[in-house]
Amino acid sequence: MATYNLTVNGQRHKVDAEEDMPLLWVIRDLIGLKGTKYGCGLAQCGACTIHIDGTPMRSCQLPISALKKKQKITTIEGIGTPELMHAVQEAWVEEQVPQCGYCQSGQIMSAVALLADNPRPSDQDIDTYMSGNICRCGTYDRIRKAIHRASDRTEAKPMGTH
Amino acid sequence: MSVSTQRRQFLKQSLLGTAGLIIGVKTAGAGNELVKIFAEDLMTEINPFVLIDAMGKITLVNSRPDMGQGSHQAVSSLIAEELEVRLDQIQVISSDGRAKYGDQSSGGSSTVRGLWTNLRQAGAAAKEMLMQAAANKWNTTPDRCHADDGIVYLTGTDKKMTYGALAAEAAKLEIPKNPKLKDPKEFKILGKYHKRLDIPSKVLGSAVYGIDVVVPGMLYATTLHAPSVQGKLISFDDAAAKMVPGVKNIIKTKHEYPGGTTDALAIVASNYWSALKASKLITCHWEEGDLTTTLDTNFYFKEAYNAAEKEGIRAEEDGDFNAFYAASDKKLESTYETPFLAHAAIEPVNTTAHVKEDGSVEVWAPIQGPDGAVEETAKFLNIASDKVIMHSELLGGSFGRKAYMDFMKEAIDISRQVKAPVKLIWSREEDMTQGPFRPAMLSKMRGVIGENNRLAALSHHAIGESIQGQHWNSIMPYQADNWLSGELSKENHKYGFRVHHLSYSRIKTPIPILWWRSVYASNFAWGQECFIDEMAQKAGIDPIEARRQLLSRSPRDLKVLEKIAELNKANPLPTGHARGMAMFRSFETMGAALVEITKTNDVIKIVKVYSVLDCGQYVNPDNVKAQTEGNIAMGLSAAVKGGITFTQGKCDQTNYHQYQVMRISEMPQVEIHIIENLEKPGGVGEPGLPPIAPALGNAIFNLTKKRWYKLPIDLSTV
Numbered sequence: 030m031a032t033y034n035l036t037v038n039g040q041r042h043k044v045d046a047e048e049d050m051p052l053l054w055v056i057r058d059l060i061g062l063k064g065t066k067y068g069c070g071l072a073q074c075g076a077c078t079i080h081i082d083g084t085p086m087r088s089c090q091l092p093i094s095a096l097k098k099k100q101k102i103t104t105i106e107g108i109g110t111p112e113l114m115h116a117v118q119e120a121w122v123e124e125q126v127p128q129c130g131y132c133q134s135g136q137i138m139s140a141v142a143l144l145a146d147n148p149r150p151s152d153q154d155i156d157t158y159m160s161g162n163i164c165r166c167g168t169y170d171r172i173r174k175a176i177h178r179a180s181d182r183t184e185a186k187p188m189g190t191h
Numbered sequence: 192m193s194v195s196t197q198r199r200q201f202l203k204q205s206l207l208g209t210a211g212l213i214i215g216v217k218t219a220g221a222g223n224e225l226v227k228i229f230a231e232d233l234m235t236e237i238n239p240f241v242l243i244d245a246m247g248k249i250t251l252v253n254s255r256p257d258m259g260q261g262s263h264q265a266v267s268s269l270i271a272e273e274l275e276v277r278l279d280q281i282q283v284i285s286s287d288g289r290a291k292y293g294d295q296s297s298g299g300s301s302t303v304r305g306l307w308t309n310l311r312q313a314g315a316a317a318k319e320m321l322m323q324a325a326a327n328k329w330n331t332t333p334d335r336c337h338a339d340d341g342i343v344y345l346t347g348t349d350k351k352m353t354y355g356a357l358a359a360e361a362a363k364l365e366i367p368k369n370p371k372l373k374d375p376k377e378f379k380i381l382g383k384y385h386k387r388l389d390i391p392s393k394v395l396g397s398a399v400y401g402i403d404v405v406v407p408g409m410l411y412a413t414t415l416h417a418p419s420v421q422g423k424l425i426s427f428d429d430a431a432a433k434m435v436p437g438v439k440n441i442i443k444t445k446h447e448y449p450g451g452t453t454d455a456l457a458i459v460a461s462n463y464w465s466a467l468k469a470s471k472l473i474t475c476h477w478e479e480g481d482l483t484t485t486l487d488t489n490f491y492f493k494e495a496y497n498a499a500e501k502e503g504i505r506a507e508e509d510g511d512f513n514a515f516y517a518a519s520d521k522k523l524e525s526t527y528e529t530p531f532l533a534h535a536a537i538e539p540v541n542t543t544a545h546v547k548e549d550g551s552v553e554v555w556a557p558i559q560g561p562d563g564a565v566e567e568t569a570k571f572l573n574i575a576s577d578k579v580i581m582h583s584e585l586l587g588g589s590f591g592r593k594a595y596m597d598f599m600k601e602a603i604d605i606s607r608q609v610k611a612p613v614k615l616i617w618s619r620e621e622d623m624t625q626g627p628f629r630p631a632m633l634s635k636m637r638g639v640i641g642e643n644n645r646l647a648a649l650s651h652h653a654i655g656e657s658i659q660g661q662h663w664n665s666i667m668p669y670q671a672d673n674w675l676s677g678e679l680s681k682e683n684h685k686y687g688f689r690v691h692h693l694s695y696s697r698i699k700t701p702i703p704i705l706w707w708r709s710v711y712a713s714n715f716a717w718g719q720e721c722f723i724d725e726m727a728q729k730a731g732i733d734p735i736e737a738r739r740q741l742l743s744r745s746p747r748d749l750k751v752l753e754k755i756a757e758l759n760k761a762n763p764l765p766t767g768h769a770r771g772m773a774m775f776r777s778f779e780t781m782g783a784a785l786v787e788i789t790k791t792n793d794v795i796k797i798v799k800v801y802s803v804l805d806c807g808q809y810v811n812p813d814n815v816k817a818q819t820e821g822n823i824a825m826g827l828s829a830a831v832k833g834g835i836t837f838t839q840g841k842c843d844q845t846n847y848h849q850y851q852v853m854r855i856s857e858m859p860q861v862e863i864h865i866i867e868n869l870e871k872p873g874g875v876g877e878p879g880l881p882p883i884a885p886a887l888g889n890a891i892f893n894l895t896k897k898r899w900y901k902l903p904i905d906l907s908t909v
Contacts, residue, residue, distance in 0.1 A: 054464035063403035064396025068537040069619040073847035076537050105396030118394040129259025130393030131538045131587025156856035165537050165588045166259045167824025169858035
């Protein structure tokens, strides 16, 4: 057991946790942010995707002790608000992407990172980048369309930081 | 119990989830007392589905849990259309299992087609009561008034009153028994594209699923089950597990499986990670008995193939098929196979339950029917139904799994034992290996080609375990399973074979089975539709033409077939590509698919899927398309990805690395066409799935001249 200082969505948190506790469970059960989801615990489904300094990571396989000081964690709750959605979230609404919606936090976190890395991805780029995120409801076609839509919208301005 | 105005305000502002709430109310001098408050205690109930508060906020009740199929929007749309309110004027809450909401089970693609008339009537009745209340106030009659967007107007004047102002008076009036429904020409919501109200919270990460529910003082639990599903727990070694910080209890609980009950082991902790970690450190010894032989997919298929060599129990017969077959010299026989499949919804099964000191219980569960959940909970605890408070939570996918409430009862039992609220989450491994599963099935097909190369006779011998039989022991040894025969009957497929035969052989198995998206249709469309193509090939006629001849007396189905033919013709086929089609009716909707493939570097690539659906009238065209897109993805998973196998009493697939499902890189382009008509609504959630695998199988034959009989198809070995 140890005490850890984390910055999540710009806010500081102090948590007591076992060294091997995956960040997924720290975020969900200790900090109380439920938007990041458990789907497999084996980094196979992508539902637990968060950003560490903007890089997408599967939090179910990331022990809290592996985090370095000053690394910034971003979860889905830090990407946008009801009043000010991220361009990706707006595109997701425009294309009516979610069905059950459970995988979509992870999908959006991956898509935001993709567009930060590659503002004008091809279908092939999208397929490669996003294939770690499973959607059992089968919203893949709309995910592709929404990423293109978000990419068109954000081309004119720089990508927002988290 | 009176509720103070202040408390009322607070409750209105907090998010109403279900129709039944529970809050802590401080009574004078007595400390906190938990009381049950219903939504209708806070707002005026015009009828069970329509509630209006003093501010005029309109709340509609969705009586069918949303698992992604869009019932939240669809059910409220049915009511809102006739109530004459816009979708942005309403909030939607879930029903809580009470009888006044009627049948609250989502599944069987039955929500819209089952509630199309009843809920429109609920909306229309409420509107008529509000109009009557306004007419009374203005000393006139309702025919001199009209309602629009939540306001009643005295037509031709500037007199108007909001629904909020009228609600109290309206609620006192008698509910009209035969309210007038709108002509579809007047629809503003139904049949039109509207954005789904539940989507914003799903992109913001604020939607609360069953797994996300937090209850003060709750403990977290996970359960371990016998690898053989039914095995008894003989002993366990939990020494290492107890050492994990946060672990509170390790206790035995009961696990229900289709047809019986056995043990499970529960690990209870202060947080889920501790419970999960501890569960992996426990060694259990289970008594498996002969399950090491019988809980085995090879064993099951061996019995199934044996049964294929014999006659099945006759379900339906039109003419003497065996005689006709024996006398014919142009005939064909093939056996088609489909595997066991997991539901594999990304949210694993879970429930939060609190059994209280007074013996009542509160449950928060992502299940496909709060009414059934209340009934099963009451029975399980041997208490009256009104001692059960059920919160119907949002489901992170289900596809049939969360209609079987074994996990809910585990959570309730654990809570009862530890005397605290408990959130039980099955690990992905338990969720995947325990099932229950879509059953594996065989279709033993036989057919005769008659004069003029017309397809003259069809026999479909369906072979496999029965859901009804396994769950309720309700199939006699001499009976054909009627759920199954309903799907394959002549009445269902409408193919005009001169001679038609349908039979069934049950293969009993301890492998637990359940309904899965499109149930038996997902298995048997594969045999039926691939075989019709086989027969067409043998007869030397085009498969579409063969079906055209067989459907000559079924204009609605012909229209679907002609749409497929039109799409095939209108989109020129590139060189090196091939297409195949299939059509299957399920849940009162005809679904058809045209699959286009090519071969690149020796691997089959699925390029595009065209789906055509005749589902009669529908609520939201975009949601019909979304459901069909989802059915394409799941149908392709079922066709090309490995199924669930059991080897000597143990499931071989434990997580998504071993049980693979479609990923975005494998998803083809899709194009969905809805046949427009004013027929009564048919199902939408499932019918797009059954034709997918056979359309693909038929496309593969058209490209390679190789016929696949067993699913899954390995696209790299074709």
